[in-house]
Amino acid sequence: MGLAGAHQGCAGRAGAKNVQPICVHIVGAGPGDPELLTVKAVRVLEQAEIVVYDRLVSPEILDHVPAAATRLYVGKMAGCHPMPQDQINALLVELAQTGKRVVRLKGGDPLIFGRGSEETLHLARHGIPFDVVPGITAASGCAAAFGIPLTHRGLATGVRYVTGHSRDGTLDLDWHSLADPNTTLVVYMGLANLPLISARLIGAGLSADTPAAAVAEGTTPRQRIVPATLGTIAQELLERDLPSPVLVFIGSVVALIGACMPARPAAIREARHAPPKLALV
Numbered sequence: 001m002g003l004a005g006a007h008q009g010c011a012g013r014a015g016a017k018n019v020q021p022i023c024v025h026i027v028g029a030g031p032g033d034p035e036l037l038t039v040k041a042v043r044v045l046e047q048a049e050i051v052v053y054d055r056l057v058s059p060e061i062l063d064h065v066p067a068a069a070t071r072l073y074v075g076k077m078a079g080c081h082p083m084p085q086d087q088i089n090a091l092l093v094e095l096a097q098t099g100k101r102v103v104r105l106k107g108g109d110p111l112i113f114g115r116g117s118e119e120t121l122h123l124a125r126h127g128i129p130f131d132v133v134p135g136i137t138a139a140s141g142c143a144a145a146f147g148i149p150l151t152h153r154g155l156a157t158g159v160r161y162v163t164g165h166s167r168d169g170t171l172d173l174d175w176h177s178l179a180d181p182n183t184t185l186v187v188y189m190g191l192a193n194l195p196l197i198s199a200r201l202i203g204a205g206l207s208a209d210t211p212a213a214a215v216a217e218g219t220t221p222r223q224r225i226v227p228a229t230l231g232t233i234a235q236e237l238l239e240r241d242l243p244s245p246v247l248v249f250i251g252s253v254v255a256l257i258g259a260c261m262p263a264r265p266a267a268i269r270e271a272r273h274a275p276p277k278l279a280l281v
């Protein structure tokens with residue numbers, strides 16, 4: 001069966017006599033705040049019989065799952081992979097074949113640096129129907145939490161989401177195209193490689209004075225922001241012990257921290273260094 005044919009939609013429980021796999025819902029849990037779940041995600045979670053979930057899914061979100069449902073944690077932490085991706089893929093197929101309502105719950109949006117597409121491809125190859133419920137990605141959630149516009153007329157005509165993660169210590173990114181002063185960069189999983197990332201961007205021509213900020217645990221009650229510049233952000237983070245997850249914003253729009261919110265949070269007021277041009281417009 002071709003991949004397109006394998007995805008038969010999620011109309012309801014299929015088959016009458018034999019146990020037939022029904023739709024696996026690949027659901028985005030958003031960046032942390034349970035209020036940032038979509039209405040559809042809540043409905044699907046409330047109907048789940050088995051939930052397979054990741055590390056970045058907050059406990060309050062799991063409260064939507066019925067008490068009788070089975071919860072399977074397959075979360076990954078840097079350098080520690082409790083369950084390899086191919087085993088997660090196989091597990092989803094196995095669970096779907098029980099005929100139970102399976103939800104695969106992933107942080108943020110499942111199709112942005114979430115390996116959700118590897119899971120959908122695997123399900124499709126095995127003829128398992130699935131659907132994807134999008135979630136608010138960390139970039140949008142963290143930007144809104146600290147009032148940073150990702151684009152702004154005159155400052156950024158576009159935004160790029162990039163991974164800062166590398167398996168072997170080398171980051172094969174197109175630094176010259178990334179070093180665009182009119183584009184906002186959002187670096188996912190970039191904490192460990194931040195010295196390399198900032199050095200490469202500066203080497204490719206992006207000014208060391210470009211505003212930058214790191215957001216830790218964005219949209220949760222523990223959220224923190226460290227405003228800096230491209231030239232100083234790596235050192236700023238070395239001097240702090242920021243809890244993961246951490247997202248890094250680089251670009252002129254970062255100077256507008258707080259612009260898109262009614263009041264600046266304490267985390268910004270307490271920051272040791274204000275961003276170069278803290279503008280409230």
Ligand SMILES: C[S@@+](CC[C@H](N)C(=O)[O-])C[C@H]1O[C@@H](n2cnc3c(N)ncnc32)[C@H](O)[C@@H]1O
Pocket residue numbers: 031032056106107108109110111112113114136137138139142187188189190215216217218219220245246247248
């Ligand atoms: C494996 S990626 C998953 C991204 C997810 N699919 C999304 O759309 O947000 C994990 C990375 O997302 C970022 N991230 C996710 N949630 C975050 C949060 N609440 N605050 C800061 N960064 C976050 C961090 O860079 C983290 O290392």
